[in-house]
Amino acid sequence: MIKTVGIAGAGSVGSSLMYAMYQSDSENVCLVATGKRAERLLRKGIFVNNLTFFPKVYSDPAQQINLDLLIIAVKTYSLKNVIEDIRPLINEKTIILPIENGITATSHLREAFPDNRVLYGIVLRTDAHRVGRRVFFTTLGEMQIGYADNRIVEPEVQAAYDRLKELGINVRIYEDMLKTQWRKWMLNTGASQTAVEVQAECGFFGQVGEIRDLMKMLMDEILAIGKAEGINITEDDRDEIIEMLINFPPDKKMSMLQDYEAGRPIEIDEYAGVVIRLGEKHGIPTPANKILYLAITARQKINDMRKR
Numbered sequence: 001m002i003k004t005v006g007i008a009g010a011g012s013v014g015s016s017l018m019y020a021m022y023q024s025d026s027e028n029v030c031l032v033a034t035g036k037r038a039e040r041l042l043r044k045g046i047f048v049n050n051l052t053f054f055p056k057v058y059s060d061p062a063q064q065i066n067l068d069l070l071i072i073a074v075k076t077y078s079l080k081n082v083i084e085d086i087r088p089l090i091n092e093k094t095i096i097l098p099i100e101n102g103i104t105a106t107s108h109l110r111e112a113f114p115d116n117r118v119l120y121g122i123v124l125r126t127d128a129h130r131v132g133r134r135v136f137f138t139t140l141g142e143m144q145i146g147y148a149d150n151r152i153v154e155p156e157v158q159a160a161y162d163r164l165k166e167l168g169i170n171v172r173i174y175e176d177m178l179k180t181q182w183r184k185w186m187l188n189t190g191a192s193q194t195a196v197e198v199q200a201e202c203g204f205f206g207q208v209g210e211i212r213d214l215m216k217m218l219m220d221e222i223l224a225i226g227k228a229e230g231i232n233i234t235e236d237d238r239d240e241i242i243e244m245l246i247n248f249p250p251d252k253k254m255s256m257l258q259d260y261e262a263g264r265p266i267e268i269d270e271y272a273g274v275v276i277r278l279g280e281k282h283g284i285p286t287p288a289n290k291i292l293y294l295a296i297t298a299r300q301k302i303n304d305m306r307k308r
Helices: 012-028 035-044 076-089 105-112 155-166 177-198 209-229 235-246 255-261 269-282 287-307
Strands: 005-008 029-032 046-048 051-053 056-058 069-072 095-098 120-124 129-131 134-136 142-146 171-173
Touching: 005 012, 005 076, 012 029, 012 046, 012 051, 012 134, 029 076, 035 056, 069 076, 076 105, 076 269, 095 105, 095 120, 095 155, 120 177, 129 255, 142 155, 142 177, 155 171, 177 209, 177 235, 177 255, 177 269, 177 287, 209 235, 209 269, 209 287, 269 287
Parallel strands: 005 029, 005 069, 029 056, 046 134, 069 095, 142 171
Antiparallel strands: 046 051, 120 142, 129 134
């Protein structure tokens, strides 16, 4: 049975999830943070949909909060630091559920915590976004969780599902979580990087053929790598994703573009960077992702240099 649920990461997705869970059971949910982040959360709380509230903040083992389920909702570039932050705050019975973008978080967490059960997880179709430290959303979207193969649902997966449902989260268990995770990675690698490169809202995806061509080139490299990795993703998945992107609200901005415009770090290493590394592993060319990796990274460096 899962009772106490923590969230590490109070960005747009983490804060919006905490907003829902706090309203359902404020006593048995908490944010997990250390150092200055914990101090800031204790002092200022979090602001979501015009409400400031103050969830419990678990930052010290002396608090003796027994975490049954820990959701990791940080950006991929923060995972290494978060692993060290949470190490003294969890026990071997804590179920760990990363909902990060990309495809590497679960393996990194399993390496760091070999005695824990670490699931796969993603969040799709949320419109949560940040304006400064303020978070706004109208839909939490859908959280998808499980092990790689859920044709037989393990007890800990069912327990996580049941508790998240109780806390007001729209959650589903998917039979093939690897495919589900790779589909989202393919979406972000194709659309998020393209949006940053061409500086465009989603409304232009359906209007400019060159944007669709670029997204397709980026995604096709993932299809080739996925085949080599034994992942069941196909051209039909790619086409379905592109069609979905074309039908996004026209004024929507991909979160990576929002981060780029706000001067925040972006997850280029988890998108093009991982594509390039897996391509090298399998001897598969990845020129489209290499070009965007270089172009976007160069643009970031130029922006940083101009600020000095």
